[in-house]
């Protein structure tokens with residue numbers, strides 16, 4: 024379905040995108056807007072098509088990368104991975120719905136959750152999520168050839184419990200039945216490690232896209248460490264031991280005023296990307312992020328997704344320029360980015376403005 028891929032361009036784009044991970048300095052800051060569902064819309068499809076046809080999804084992601092001439096990775100995924108596999112119901116997007124969403128959690132009772140057995144690699148492989156994920160990986164490998172890298176999406180340990188018992192109940196359990204919550208989180212770690220291991224087993228490595236999301240808005244700093252960050256660290260460590268990585272993406276989605284600094288001891292490889300979206304209602308000040316994380320790993324920028332949706336290209340250009348100028352100070356490297364997935368129905372002109380600002384202001388001195 025795609026126009027022919029220019030191999031020289033692809034090579035250059037992938038090399039620019041990978042340079043920091045390999046301890047090198049690229050010619051300029053790579054532009055990595057988190058374009059996912061919008062890629063489908065840009066190609067004239069619906070989000071339903073994009074999320075139910077992983078091969079088509081990967082095609083449109085690579086098409087968007089070509090169209091925007093940026094370093095974004097064509098990683099097809101959605102936030103409600105691994106819910107259906109345990110019996111939860113999700114709804115694929117129709118109309119203005121922006122992504123697949125949870126309808127019904129997997130377990131009706133806490134007893135059911137306690138007795139739930141984590142799927143082993145074989146069961147996981149045959150499940151609905153992995154069946155789609157395999158299609159996406161195979162398609163990406165076919166299109167990208169030597170420039171392909173496999174990815175896995177464990178999402179968040181805490182969120183996996185939320186797919187089992189429901190998001191509100193997961194948060195309530197922290198206060199009401201902390202011991203039960205710990206038992207469920209241990210199971211969720213086991214599940215998430217399997218998710219990474221199964222991809223690594225087939226491809227020899229896996230870029231782990233992990234997130235920290237639900238706990239930061241609802242728990243105290245101490246609870247965030249005890250019920251989320253410690254489990255996230257454990258999950259990543261065990262996944263690396265199982266052959267996944269070396270790429271790790273920590274996506275601290277949404278407002279992280281409570282716990283953004285508390286992730287500083289999570290496992291880091293040379294190919295680690297830390298992404299902190301908001302502090303309160305505003306994108307977090309990247310100077311602060313660079314102070315805490317800049318010596319440890321690469322940083323992904325956070326242009327406000329609301330601005331992308333409702334701002335003008337001039338405003339988006341200015342915000343993107345500012346983040347690139349700050350990002351140049353990051354010792355281990357900086358990727359220009361958006362605070363979360365770009366809104367699927369945002370104006371395309373604003374993605375163009377974002378990328379143009381990175382190209383105009385992102386030049387790096389060759390070392």
Ligand SMILES: [Zn+2]
Nearest residue numbers: 276277363364
């Ligand atoms: Zn996000």
